[in-house]
Amino acid sequence: MIKIASLLFSLLFSYTVHSNTIDHSSTLLIIGDSLSAGYQMPVEKSWPVLLPEQLQQQGKKINVINASISGDTSGNGLARLPALVTQHQPDYVLIELGANDGLRGFSANIISDNLSSMINNIKAQNAQPILMQIHVPTNYGKRYGQAFSGIYPTLSEKQNIPLLPFFLEHVITQPEWMMSDGLHPNVKAQPWIAEFMAIELSKLIE
Structure with a gap:
């Protein structure tokens, strides 16, 4: 997972995706890792960029800001979050983090504490x-x-917040949608992920 180039990119600016409407009823900030950052593909092909149009089809007019960085851990996300929230003043924040923590064998308690914070x-x-x-x-x-998988439903219940299903579970069953590393969805999977996420998020976003 390429970290340095993505980090420099993020420090310069967060990629903002607008729907095709002028009036936006709310703003969604996505803070994640390579699964949301458009890893090894043109950023305009990534699912967060495709998401506003899919949400519009669900009757939701949303301004989407994708602040995901390939290689980020929950600790990285925690460090970056305050400035992002202050800058963008989102109505909703989607946390898609923890995969890199798990791949590095980080303690479940550490991951849970970071996500809870x-x-x-x-x-x-x-x-x-x-x-x-x-x-x-x-x-x-x-x-x-x-232990790792249990972090998320436990936090969802404890904090009384929505828990979205992991889209990769569906994508990984389609070999033609996966990169050769077996970990990342390729560009072919992005439209499906955007549609999947729009359906799930439309249940939560006013």
Whole structure:
């Protein structure tokens, strides 16, 4: 996962995606990792860029700001979050983080604490946190995998926030939608992911 180039890109500006309407009823900030950052593809092909049009088809006029960076951990996201929320004043913040923590074998407690702090920060700024479920590959061991996966529903219930299903679970069953590394969706998968996310988010966004 390429970190340095993406980080420099993010420091210069966050990629903002507008729907085709002038009036936006709300703003969604996405803070994630390579699964949301358009890893190894033109950024305009990534699902967050395609999301506003799909949301519009669901009857939602949304301004989408994608602040995802390939390689980010929950700790990186926690460090970047306050400035992003202050800058963009979002109504909703989608947290898609934890995969890199899991791939590095970080403690489930550390990941949970970081995500919980992000959720509290978002709430303090009068925005609605939305958490996405993340899973790690089975080769990391059953015990770790269960502990890791359990972080997300536990936080969702404890913090009383929505939990979105992990889109990669559906994509990974389609080999033609995956990159050769077996971890990242390719450009062919992005329209489906955008539609999937729009359907899920439209249930939560006013």
